[in-house]
Amino acid sequence: QKSQNPHLLSLWVGVGLWFPLGTIMRTGVVTLLALALLLPLAAAWSHGPRTQMRPRPRAWVMRAEGVGWASRDWNWGSASGTAHDMAMALRExxxxxxSRLSWAERVVRGEVDMLEVTLALGLRIQHAARAGMDGDGAGWNLMMNLAACIYEDDDVALHVDLKRLxxxxxxxxxxxxxxxxxxxxxxxVALGAMGFYESGL
Incomplete structure (x- = not known):
């Protein structure tokens, strides 16, 4: 029996994350076009060296501006403040x-600051929680921990709770x-499971 190509297998594993077979069968050509957009992302997982698959997490704050979850004017959940302004910009x-698929590719390559990744998580969790799609409150708890700065500069703790989510x-x-x-x-993975790729922030 011929052995499977491990790179090809990894490619399909990466693609299968967001586009299971049932979805492809239901949505036809539109999904196949989206699948084509995901191929570079899947290739990054399957062919890149381990250093690319495990990039060093980038800044939790925008160092020059001193902006982050712990900054005084962040005001998460408020209609005014730095979080609101950055959320509006990120949604756009x-x-x-x-654009979301392209952004995901950059996240895989470690080119997106952790502040932006966690902001996207917080925004998507708000929608998912209202729709009952946040893992029976696991997403909401993670968002509240973000707001309480539990994970500030602690990517290990965030990773543990993301895997729990x-x-x-x-x-x-x-x-x-x-x-x-x-x-x-x-x-x-968490963003995708909560509808980010289809519905955005």
Whole structure:
């Protein structure tokens, strides 16, 4: 029996995270086009060296401006403040599915600050919690921990709780394995399971 190409297998595992077979069959050509957009992302997982798959987490704050979850004017959940202003900008930046997939590729490569990744998580969790899609409150708890600065500069603790959220979201075994790779991977799996790629922030 011929052995499977491990790179090809990894490619399909990465693609399968967001586009299970049932979805492809239901949505036809539109999904296949989206699948084509995801190929570079899947390739980054399957062919890149381990240093690419486990990038060093970037800043939790915008160092030059001193902005982050712990900054005085952040005001998470308020209609005014730095968090609100950055949320509006991030929603606009990621308003299309194509832009969200491109952003996910940059997250995989470690090119997105942790502040932006966690802001995206917080915004998506707000929607998911209202729709009952946050893992029976696991997402809401993670968002509240973000607001309380529990994870500030502690990517290990965030990764642990993101994996707990992924488990609560009832994703498949392949997605759970992918979430184990890094805090970035876990964030992308959680975002995808809560409808980020389809519905945005």
């Amino acid at each position: 930046k990621l308003r299309t599915k194509k 992924v488990g609560a979201l009832m994703v498949d075994d392949r997605s759970r394995a992918l979430a184990d790779e890094s805090v970035y991977a876990a964030a992308l």
